Amino acid sequence: MGFVEPEGAGLVIVDKPAGMTSHDVVARCRRAMRTRRVGHAGTLDPMATGVLIIGVERATKLLGHLALTTKAYTATVRLGAATTTDDAEGEVVSSASAAVVDEDAVLAGIAALTGDIEQVPSSVSAIKVDGKRAHQLVREGVEVKLAARPVTVSSFAALAFHRAGAFLDVDVAVECSSGTYVRALARDLGTALGVGGHLTALRRTRVGPYDLSHAVTLDELAESPRLSYDIDEAVLAGFTRRDVTAEQAVDLSLGRWLDPIGIRGVYAAIDPDGRAIALLEESGRRAATVFVVRPAG
Template sequence: MKDGLVIVDKPGGMTSHDVVARLRRLAGTRRVGHAGTLDPMATGVLVIGVEKATRLLGHLALTRKEYEATIRLGQSTITDDAEGEVTASVSADGVTREAIDAGIVPLTGDIMQVPSKVSAIKVNGVRSYARVRGGEDFELPARPVTVSAFAVRDVRHVRHDGGDVVDVDVTVECSSGTYIRALARDLGAGLGVGGHLTALRRTRVGPYGADLARTLEQLTEAFAVLPIAEAAAAAFPRWDVDDRQARLLGNGVRLDAPPSLGAVPTAVFGPEGEFLALVEAREGQARILANLG
């Protein structure tokens, strides 16, 4: 089995761990891991590492993420998405497109966001969702996140049991750690009608977009990986070295760092284009983060 990444188009109803388990069977190896967890309800881009590429996952700069989502205004849920029970319903019939656009403004840019309580965030060593299930009343602290784009694609007024709702299709570009369902909750709260997420599709993680993603059905028919060298070239700055430097690096020797090498993971390639290692500059030397040669 070749080392590399698999960009999976995750189906709804599966956890990220479920996808990893399926990929282990398809790849015939236990050395499979994932980066950037998706909730079971969500679909779309999930980055999977196979064999040596699992060593890249912790270094991948997957801070930029893009989503397509549907927000339902007029209903609040305990999970801030469609997975949880409805806790309040208010008619959203009077909510206008102009009001929605205005409500998005304070949720865009560098903001402080309170994560959804039903999440994996730990509070005093206990997962937040476990505290909710235990009936605890608590508050999570707000965290800084960046929502670089929050755009409305469509607005639909829908007749619904319990009151009229408004479904809003949006596109969101954001930093890692941003909860899209918290954006849905906060948009609804700002409009005075409540809101939750009914659909979520991730279309990009870092440099890997939906155009590279393959469904589990496609992978079952023809399993293939994005070669580790291509994956590294797409994700990291590049440093090409000569034969002597490649040999030294292979022996674990720290090379003198060129001026262009920064304190960020950099992919090192040998004279034949082979991917050798991930390094970063430290006190004038290239410190090896992962030796892949």
């Protein structure tokens, strides 16, 4: 029995430019790839640049299963002013000269924000409050107070310091868990130092296993439409592998289940020809399909 091949399916890792929403990027990718079946994972704010994962054709169904639990960024924190949005697009709500702040104090503040911490998300986040996004409520003039939640900042390093009058700009690199707001780190660092802080630049360099080394710009994609990973490469990069026999591959293509072998989380079933057949998840005595990459046909 043959499989229905997912033609043209895979991931495009876009290096998103500043000033565009993630939805804008999807629209550009639809035109470039000449298909409506395009989606994205891991939204980026308009001011942010860097890695945005785009799914094309059948790979759009992969996006919800990708383990995008770790992210990496470079950013610039401006100490000396706090804003309504915790970034340069907001209005300044307080300011104090950072000229007296020394680098050792900044490093101590960064160390205090590293590890497992409780973080209050930015008020202009996409978190829902009473059915509405927090950033929508803020734009409507509603005061939003979000509860702190646990996040992990596995690495927070100062790369360079730049004095600019009353401001101190700090270039930083951050590796963190999904749900961590780098702009909130800037805000909290400024608060701890007593001068206020906000982001002036943010670039995402990695999401899960997908980084800038495979990224293309939108102009490059328009000129030469291509996938960063075909669907097999995307599955192998994003999931633990389980090799299956040709007979088992047929069973999975029909939506049947296999015996579990003790792999935690969603993983990939790969046939003897190296093709991704399905994503599986074990529960009790079954390793059941959560997504069939190549259905029978």
